Amino acid sequence: MINVNNTTRSYSGRPGCMCGCNGKYNESPRARKMAITQLTKNPEVRLLVWDNHTEGCIYIETETRSRVLYLNARGVDEARVMGIKEEE
Numbered sequence: 001m002i003n004v005n006n007t008t009r010s011y012s013g014r015p016g017c018m019c020g021c022n023g024k025y026n027e028s029p030r031a032r033k034m035a036i037t038q039l040t041k042n043p044e045v046r047l048l049v050w051d052n053h054t055e056g057c058i059y060i061e062t063e064t065r066s067r068v069l070y071l072n073a074r075g076v077d078e079a080r081v082m083g084i085k086e087e088e
């Protein structure tokens, strides 16, 4: 499971630009908790890692919606342990 303390923010919006014009970032623990629940129960969820494996996110992208949960290095490890597929 991903610990909410190992997440930094969630994002929900329409596909495309993620500067904030298309959706919303939310840093509240409640929003991050909800994102953990929604994303990890979905078999389409994928993991993306960057910055020399110190940061990443899990996300789901459909035609109408992008949902993202940003992770610190521990969160990335937890996502891997859960078996979330990593984007190549």
Ligand SMILES: [Zn+2]
Binding pocket: 017, 018, 019, 020, 021, 022
């Ligand atoms: Zn934008």
